[in-house]
Amino acid sequence: GQQLNQSPQSMFIQEGEDVSMNCTSSSIFNTWLWYKQDPGEGPVLLIALYKAGELTSNGRLTAQFGITRKDSFLNISASIPSDVGIYFCAGRNTGGFKTIFGAGTRLFVKA
């Protein structure tokens, strides 16, 4: 079945550093989504991307929909302790409405 490869699996950074994570797939998607999940909570949508090449920001977060439609990245600038959590990419495929999730990137921020 379809799979998303999300990397890195985990990141340990200092407060104030920038972070970059990405997601790749062997399949084409027509929507890319980035979610954040805090401990004991469900995933919360951060950014949604609908067109190839689209670059969208949400505060300190910026995400891009890859030109090939098979990848996406998320950047976090000037990280703060509350950025700690698990970041999931998700893709929705063309012609169907199933959403596939990556395995997540676990972010740890040291104050």
Added chain:
Amino acid sequence: EAGVAQSPRYKIIEKRQSVAFWCNPISGHATLYWYQQILGQGPKLLIQFQNNGVVDDSQLPKDRFSAERLKGVDSTLKIQPAKLEDSAVYLCASSQSTRLAGAKNIQYFGAGTRLSVL
């Protein structure tokens, strides 16, 4: 606007017992999803409803899992009998409609039910 409500938040059972989870989606959302999230993994879709009809249950272990959404609003997910490998967080999500593109098809998640099977 109220979010997706799930109960219970936690459940501990012994293997071979049965368990049920409840979900109330965001008001007006036609599509409801149940996901299984095993520790260290991303959510995996179990079943998707559009109103009270099943759209996709291809990854639902139908020998032990069942789900219903009789009136097109609330939904229950049942496991009977439970196995050790069913220990996971069960997430419910809803969206306006799976038949709409773009923002109207964005899924909003509940806090989940954490199941431990001993």
